[in-house]
Amino acid sequence: MTALELPAEILGKIFDHYVHDRPKARRVDRAQPLSKLRRISAYSDSQTHPVDLACVCRSWRTTAISMPQLWATIYAFEIESEGDVKMFELWLERSAGRDGTYPLTLTIRQMESRGQETPVQCFGEVISLAISQYQRWRHIYLWLYGDSQPFFEPLYAVAPLSTLREFQVDFNQWNPDGLRHLIRAFCSSTALRSVRFGKEVYRNLKGDLVSNIVPWDRLTTLSFLVLQPSFLIRILSSSMDTLQHISVSMLILPLPVDSSTLIPYVTMRRLQSFRIEKIRLGSHASETFDKLTLPSLRELYLPEGFTVISELRTRGWESLLSLLERSNCKLRAFEIGDDETTVIEYLKSPLFEHLTNLMLPSVLTEHSKVSLQLLDALSEACEETQRPRMFPLLETLRLDVVHSVDSVRKMVSARVAAYGGHGRSKLRRVRAQYIDGEEFALEMDLNDRE
Template identity: 25%
Template sequence: MDSRIKSPGQQLIEKPDNGSALSCLPVEILRQIFIHCLPDAYALSPNLAPILLSRICRRWRETSVNMPTLWRKVLVVVPAGDGDWKKSAVFYDLWLKRSQGLPLSIAIDCSPNCKDKLRNILQPYNTQISSIEFLSGDAIIAAELLFETTDLPAFREVRLHRPLGDRVNDETDAIRSLSRLPCTLRTLKVIKEISFDLFNYSVCDVWAHLTTIKMNLYEEHDVLQLLRLCPKLSSLKTRLSSIDGSIPLQPLTHMNLQSWSISCFTEIFHVLFNALTLPALRVLEAHYLVWCHKEFMAFLARSDCPLEHLILGFGVMMTERERRKAKREYIALLPSLEVEFDVVTAYHYG
């Protein structure tokens, strides 16, 4: 890249002259620019927004400090030392106050022995916390006191980023802490390569309230177990490690699932279609599997669902002839159905 070409971040670092176009922009436009400067990931760097924006000039500082939307997202890293802890507590209190009561999205990365410190930082803002991203199993354990002693009325979403622990005991402790999540939780997203033994969660009341889940599972029985635990689930995105097929699945009807995205490297995906009845299904997206047309037709007839969008995407194995035939029959059954094929990347065989 030409060194003379500067990124927006590089341009922001340079202080605007008093007579520059940036310094003369109306506050409304400046605010829109500030929003677009926010990084996608959680960041506390002084060289990134929103901290950077408050260091450019007086006008930018006044504008950014009085924009609560810039301070709704924060990474909380709790230091072990008492001296560093006091500075961090002041820093986070200042940051969180600037959110001015708006819903907060928080990422947590700290050790289990920082439970009290973490609670002291977040407790004054508990009514604002709407989502938490745990960057480690230790962070889940550290947040346990917050869940046990604090009411979180706005809390709706949890995201998990890394494996729960390197040892079995670590994972067990993290699972125990997760089981104490508030029942206001509605969305659970598991990012990267993490799978769960769902039976460890079967006694947890929080499952009954979930409406959205993104999670990797081991096999087909886990899909049915998840649906049994989550009667209010409306959106599910999952990838299966495998499908065994040796043990018959008990039929299951789920009344509320509306959107289902699934991928699995298997030739016997049809066992799930044979077991499930989903009368509320509106969107189905499939990747990396051998499509089972006959079983899917039976599933549609049995479910009598208002399916609106069928996406047979990356890695779905179908010949061109199979695609044409399938589309005709699906639309004949559901005239308003939109069928989308990933023609470029789909596997062709036969």
């Protein structure tokens, strides 16, 4: 049987993998004309396209066109021509399905002017086509500039939306009124559960121009590009019974001393995952952690650590340990970008004994001795329990900087031996970046180990 003779059901599954599996990456070379890129695709890094499938033969064309899931995830990248508009319209038509209600995921990224006049009319046509399908919107992601505001006005007349579950917005040079109107339209959906805000929204949060629009008490996932500790706590206090995941790319500015008593203490009953990408100099995690109790917390990510200032770093660790103890939670995944040797002693706390996934990204290679000391600590066995003394439940480990592959292998062997004849080590995967002249990654998959 040849590929052209496969049953439609099997062919459909192959097509779905072809379009939506993403092991590849499209590299955008800004030195090359953008017209060489496919501006309408499934994802920003797509190298596969369902239009290609429809061009092979009549049978493949019939199958591809009959599968709305191949077309219902659309990434529109810097639209600039009528050809882009027609391709976008084609995808919308084929994504609708037989009854015209198939859920739609849209990502639309507007072209940046870079000081030059840009063709916004074609972009406006794409927005108009997208709004015509508002009843199918499931997920919407937008990167917008100020000259796009008029194109969204028809959306305000058709709201409320009924099926939108998630939106992400990044604005640049939008006026506050336009920004509020668009966010109000998105937040009109009773199905809304996930929101991501860019920097422009944070500026409006400071003036309470947006905060009273967002249904914080219905959201399960929140993400911010920039946020201040005081606003973070206030938002959390409005979503304490629903929020499960929150991420902040940059936590900025210290909490004013004279207003600290105005910020409530908050118990987040369902929060499972908490990520703070970067804590800007002048702010520190204790301003947030001291106000929280997180009994359901399972994942905590601090990839750039607390701060380079020793005193604030110590305060951050103390605040974190107090949070874990106060919350009585069982933390399973932890990422901390701390290059100081004191991190080992903090990690030896019984509060981390339930960890199954540990990530230690190292910022400065000259402090890679932290990784070596951690490997030694992970190798220690507890004779009374016949298991490793540190992180006995650890399944995956990532170290970005080590000097010796042998030290990693010795640690793995030591943890296996620590169990004696009464069980197997739970460690299943180790990833380490080895630095000794030439860099390479050590990947150890231990699932098939005796």
